[in-house]
Amino acid sequence: MIKPELDDESITKVDANTTIQEQIQELSKRLQNVNDDLHQQVREKHGALLQQAMHAGRFDVALNTLSYDVEQIRTIGHKLKNQIDIQYQQVDNQTRVLGRLHELSHLLRSAGTLLSLTVKLRSTKDPLKQAELHYELGQLIEDEDLKKIDFVQNARAEVINSRQKLRNLTQMQLVTGLQERSEAQVVNALKIFKNFNLLQKSLDDLIATFISDLEQSLRECFAGTDISVLHKGVPINKASPKTNRGPGKTPMLTTTQNFRAKFWKSLHWLLYEELYEICQQVILLTSALDQIKQLGYDTTEIYDVHNHVWQVVQTLLRKSFSECPAHVTQTLQEGLAKLLTSARGLEERLNGEFIFDTDMFSALEVGYISKCAANMKACLAGVDMPSNETVDILIRVASTELSAALIDARLTNSVSAVFIACSQELCKKLESQIKLGADSKQVVDIPNYQQTQNVVISNILHYHKDSVRRMLVDLDVHFSKSKSTAQQDILKALDQTNILIGTILQQIMDSIFSTISIILLSMHREPGLSSEKISTSGPSMYMKELQEFISRVWSNHIGPFEDKELVSKCGQELAKRCIELFIHNMSILRPISQAGRQRLKSDCNHMENALKPICPNLPDLGNPARLLRAMSFLIVQPPEELVKQSVGGDSLVPSYIVLFLLFGYANSELQSPHTTANWSNERLIEWLEGHTSDREKLELISGAIQRYRDQVRRKKIEQYDEVYPLMVEFFEKSLKL
Numbered sequence: 001m002i003k004p005e006l007d008d009e010s011i012t013k014v015d016a017n018t019t020i021q022e023q024i025q026e027l028s029k030r031l032q033n034v035n036d037d038l039h040q041q042v043r044e045k046h047g048a049l050l051q052q053a054m055h056a057g058r059f060d061v062a063l064n065t066l067s068y069d070v071e072q073i074r075t076i077g078h079k080l081k082n083q084i085d086i087q088y089q090q091v092d093n094q095t096r097v098l099g100r101l102h103e104l105s106h107l108l109r110s111a112g113t114l115l116s117l118t119v120k121l122r123s124t125k126d127p128l129k130q131a132e133l134h135y136e137l138g139q140l141i142e143d144e145d146l147k148k149i150d151f152v153q154n155a156r157a158e159v160i161n162s163r164q165k166l167r168n169l170t171q172m173q174l175v176t177g178l179q180e181r182s183e184a185q186v187v188n189a190l191k192i193f194k195n196f197n198l199l200q201k202s203l204d205d206l207i208a209t210f211i212s213d214l215e216q217s218l219r220e221c222f223a224g225t226d227i228s229v230l231h232k233g234v235p236i237n238k239a240s241p242k243t244n245r246g247p248g249k250t251p252m253l254t255t256t257q258n259f260r261a262k263f264w265k266s267l268h269w270l271l272y273e274e275l276y277e278i279c280q281q282v283i284l285l286t287s288a289l290d291q292i293k294q295l296g297y298d299t300t301e302i303y304d305v306h307n308h309v310w311q312v313v314q315t316l317l318r319k320s321f322s323e324c325p326a327h328v329t330q331t332l333q334e335g336l337a338k339l340l341t342s343a344r345g346l347e348e349r350l351n352g353e354f355i356f357d358t359d360m361f362s363a364l365e366v367g368y369i370s371k372c373a374a375n376m377k378a379c380l381a382g383v384d385m386p387s388n389e390t391v392d393i394l395i396r397v398a399s400t401e402l403s404a405a406l407i408d409a410r411l412t413n414s415v416s417a418v419f420i421a422c423s424q425e426l427c428k429k430l431e432s433q434i435k436l437g438a439d440s441k442q443v444v445d446i447p448n449y450q451q452t453q454n455v456v457i458s459n460i461l462h463y464h465k466d467s468v469r470r471m472l473v474d475l476d477v478h479f480s481k482s483k484s485t486a487q488q489d490i491l492k493a494l495d496q497t498n499i500l501i502g503t504i505l506q507q508i509m510d511s512i513f514s515t516i517s518i519i520l521l522s523m524h525r526e527p528g529l530s531s532e533k534i535s536t537s538g539p540s541m542y543m544k545e546l547q548e549f550i551s552r553v554w555s556n557h558i559g560p561f562e563d564k565e566l567v568s569k570c571g572q573e574l575a576k577r578c579i580e581l582f583i584h585n586m587s588i589l590r591p592i593s594q595a596g597r598q599r600l601k602s603d604c605n606h607m608e609n610a611l612k613p614i615c616p617n618l619p620d621l622g623n624p625a626r627l628l629r630a631m632s633f634l635i636v637q638p639p640e641e642l643v644k645q646s647v648g649g650d651s652l653v654p655s656y657i658v659l660f661l662l663f664g665y666a667n668s669e670l671q672s673p674h675t676t677a678n679w680s681n682e683r684l685i686e687w688l689e690g691h692t693s694d695r696e697k698l699e700l701i702s703g704a705i706q707r708y709r710d711q712v713r714r715k716k717i718e719q720y721d722e723v724y725p726l727m728v729e730f731f732e733k734s735l736k737l
Contacts (some may be wrong), residue, residue: 026585171202180280186288194297203302206285207309210278211316217274221266222328224259227274260331261589264338271342272349275313279346279354282309290590309356322363335368344407358410362527362618369414372401376422385433386426391464394422396526398473402486406475409484416486419491426464427496430457434504441507443553447560454504455560461497462563468494501563505570508557515553516578517685519546520585524681527591529596539606540599547610554613568615575615577689579624582607583631584688588681590672597636604632626652634658639665639723643730655734656697659727663704666723673704698734705731 042049116419170192177185193199220227286306293299321332332339343356379394398419405415434457435450442448447455472487522542523529529540539547561567586600607628608618618625630653634642639662647655663672674684677700691697705728712720 014404072431092597095653126135139324146510171205174202174206177286181280181284182282182292183288186284187291190288190292191295194292194299200301200302203285203305207305207312210281210309211312214270214275214278214313215316216321217270218316221263221270222320222324225266226264227266227269254348256327259327260335263331264335267339268342271339271346272708276346276349278309278313279350283350283353287529306353314357314360318360318363321361329364330367333364334371336361336364336368337407339364340408340411363406365411365414369410369418372405372415373418373421375401376418377425380422380425380429384429386429386460388460388463390426391460391467394426395464395467395471398422399475402471402475412484413489414519416484416490420490423464423468423490423493424496427461427500430461431500432499433457434500436507441511443508443511443557447557451508451557452560456708458501458504459560459562461501462561462566465494465497486596498566501561501566503572505558505561505566509570509574512550512553512557513574513577513581515549516546517581519549520578521582521682521685523585524589529599530591530593532593532595538602541604541608543603543606547606550613571614572621575611575618576621576624578614579607579621579628581689582684583627583657584685585681586631586635587657588663588672588674588684590664591668592664594636601632602718604635623652631657634661639726643726645730647730654694654697655730656694656701659698659701659731659734662723662730663728666721666727670708670721670724671704673700676707698731701731 047609170189173185174189175195176187177183190199191200192204217227282305289299289302289305321329324332339361343361345357375397376394379390379397383390401415402412403409433453435454437450439455440450442451468490472490476487516571519542522545523540526540526542558567558571586603589596589600592600611618615621618628634645634653642658642661645651645653645658660672663670674681674687679687687700688697705724708721708724
């Protein structure tokens with residue numbers, strides 16, 4: 001018999017059944033093991049399990065007992081709650097009744113108070129006492145409960161009516177008291193408003209009235225109405241044909257000149273009279289507020305009326321000036337000085353208690369400064385070569401503009417800046433005409449055309465500088481009042497003219513000094529200074545030449561300059577340089593005899609005479625003049641006396657000059673410092689002029705001394721020059737300081 005073949009699905013089912021049976025058998029086996037373990041543990045802990053079962057029974061009995069006790073407590077609690085609820089309900093009902101009785105009692109007391117105060121109010125004529133009663137009645141008449149009671153309505157109406165009348169009367173008294181300057185009346189009015197709790201509102205209304213009146217006056221002023229003819233406090237007639245204008249219509253003006261005349265008259269009255277009146281009332285109002293504060297009234301919620309009103313006024317003016325018509329803006333800008341005059345007049349009239357902000361009128365300054373600039377620049381328009389007449393015109397215009405602007409420091413500074421710019425432009429025009437070069441600084445002949453032209457330019461610059469100073473002197477009193485920096489700024493700007501004049505003068509001064517240097521250098525070629533047979537009477541040849549040159553050149557080339565102050569300064573500087581140059585040449589002169597020294601002493605005196613055209617009062621030079629006098633004494637002193645000279649800061653004669661003079665007494669082997677360095681006399685003079693440090697000059701001399709010492713040692717000369725020890729001693733003493 002052939003067995004049927006099994007398909008894959010049948011094989012799979014057989015395998016699954018086999019697996020499940022195995023898992024069941026395994027699970028049964030494990031459960032049996034667990035059961036055996038449990039039986040084993042029960043057998044091992046049989047006593048403990050019995051004891052726990054006994055305790056569980058006892059616990060169950062105790063739990064039943066506790067449950068019974070809780071039920072008993074709950075029953076007792078319900079009984080207590082019922083008893084308390086009944087008592088509470090009784091107390092609550094009685095409390096409500098008592099509350100209603102209290103409210104009724106309060107209403108009756110309030111009604112009684114209202115009626116009694118109303119009777120007092122009816123019999124009181126004093127406004128202040130009435131205000132105090134109204135202060136007590138204030139909350140009563142606003143009580144919502146009293147409004148529902150009929151028998152007090154008549155009293156409430158009477159109180160309200162009396163209150164309104166008293167408020168109106170008090171407002172009138174406040175305004176009248178401010179206008180008539182009655183401080184007592186104003187204080188009483190403020191007390192009444194404080195009792196009404198309307199003090200802040202009353203002040204706000206009053207200030208609003210001030211500002212409204214001022215704003216209306218500004219509108220009428222800008223419209224060309226002459227408000228100065230109106231009595232203060234009388235409202236302007238809005239129906240007047242002169243002021244009744246439709247929207248967008250321009251004012252009916254006859255002429256621009258007529259409008260501006262009325263405008264400035266009205267604006268001055270507005271600031272000087274109307275705004276003054278407002279400020280005076282504000283001052284009085286502030287004083288009255290201080291008084292009621294001292295009387296114990298609480299004014300902590302009241303703002304600073306003084307500052308508040310002034311800030312509001314300034315805000316109104318700024319807004320009015322910025323939003324006014326174009327023709328009014330132009331008028332304000334061009335006449336800003338008039339506006340500031342009125343403003344400063346108001347400040348002075350108020351003794352400085354109200355001061356406009358520094359930038360209050362700054363928006364109008366641009367137009368005013370533009371007008372000033374146009375007026376001043378017109379003086380220089382089309383002028384290539386300014387003359388004294390040009391300067392006169394500019395100064396005349398500038399003086400007018402500055403005089404008008406001096407009312408305000410800020411405006412004065414702005415106008416002065418415009419004038420400084422115009423002055424600089426004038427100086428630039430003149431500067432472009434200045435001649436520079438060899439021809440403009442020659443001093444060997446009479447002044448040429450270029451030099452003459454420079455003198456003319458210099459004199460115009462001096463005339464301008466002098467005119468400006470005279471203008472400032474004329475305006476000095478006003479400058480001191482304006483407290484501006486304009487005067488100092490203008491004077492500082494004049495430095496440009498000094499620079500230009502100094503440029504012209506300096507090139508001539510340099511040429512003069514160069515020629516003087518050549519003349520003084522010729523003393524080294526002066527015949528006879530090394531001879532004992534030279535005559536000491538009269539000046540030397542180089543000194544005669546120097547005197548003639550200085551006299552001629554100062555008369556021809558410097559004399560025409562009109563700026564004597566600057567010429568004097570340049571002359572003093574030139575004189576100092578000449579003295580220094582003369583002393584340097586004189587101190588290094590070698591060889592020189594004793595007669596030659598006497599001649600140089602005489603030349604020192606002649607040098608003073610030669611410099612008189614340059615510096616008439618030589619002692620004004622200070623140390624250089626004293627040094628020249630000292631050299632006339634030292635030049636003839638022997639070496640033993642020369643080394644006795646003091647050294648350091650207290651010494652009038654520099655140490656290197658004394659050492660140079662000592663070289664003049666030495667033999668030829670002890671060479672002068674410049675000879676040692678293989679320099680010419682001219683180069684040494686240039687070096688001395690370019691090196692101001694005495695230490696450097698002493699170092700130059702030390703080289704000559706050292707070289708001489710080395711030469712003596714190299715040649716094995718037995719004895720030094722007799723001047724050498726004195727020179728070394730003085731040199732070492734000089735180096736120590």
